[in-house]
């Protein structure tokens with residue numbers, strides 16, 4: 001009865017009330033694919049693919065066209081044998097990792113409904129409580145400072161993620177101003193590949209000398225410049241994280257082996273559940289730290305990362321805020337949230 005009867009894809013659109021600007025992109029809306037896995041028993045599981053052309057090279061039309069193929073590949077397989085399903089669709093890692101993530105989670109969600117055990121407990125049940133940060137996109141200095149103050153003082157987010165990478169001198173000014181306006185906060189600074197290695201080292205040096213409490217310096221330089229990333233790591237007082245550089249478990253292995261990172265930013269939309277699980281183990285073996293991030297997931301997609309993060313208990317920082325930056329008619333996560341506090 002727990003065999004898969006049907007997999008359905010549905011396109012959903014969400015607006016960002018304020019354009020969300022990062023180096024290399026401005027997001028005004030998200031186009032996500034909602035993935036429903038229906039079992040012979042009638043039980044359903046739900047996942048979401050929030051695709052990325054910039055990071056994964058994915059295009060929405062080709063992802064939507066995969067619906068029949070996915071049905072052909074996993075129809076009739078029992079969700080209790082979920083590893084078998086993970087392996088069947090592992091080839092999507094290179095072509096459609098967000099679909100891989102959404103299908104893999106929907107399978108776990110269906111299993112969860114079938115056996116009455118929440119997904120985070122199927123994944124290990126390490127904790128039932130995590131804290132997320134909130135992100136300040138690229139904007140004029142005054143607006144970024146105002147947003148940081150609002151998120152820190154009014155909304156209570158202790159860790160703020162700050163987007164930089166377009167203009168080194170401006171970025172240094174902005175970080176110092178934000179730091180002075182939100183004393184006591186921690187910052188995850190994300191350059192989204194915007195700096196040269198030299199610029200990244202200058203940024204780290206200037207902010208460090210001004211006492212800015214940067215806890216993670218994320219993807220300062222181009223995804224394929226591993227030598228550059230290593231050079232920055234060796235010359236930065238702040239821990240360096242790979243995001244765009246670290247998509248699959250193989251990328252993570254390479255980055256760690258080559259001494260390029262202190263942190264890996266796992267996103268299910270880059271790795272799916274299966275590679276994300278492998279990276280968690282790799283990080284444990286090598287004493288590498290982890291953070292978990294998101295693309296433009298709604299509450300359905302953020303739910304996936306919340307359950308993954310709580311289940312594995314593997315993450316020092318959680319950057320799971322896309323759902324609160326977009327407009328959504330109805331909250332559909334299987335978790336509770338009050339500001340930064342997320343509970344299951």
Ligand SMILES: [Mg+2]
Pocket residue numbers: 190192218219243244265293
């Ligand atoms: Mg990033």
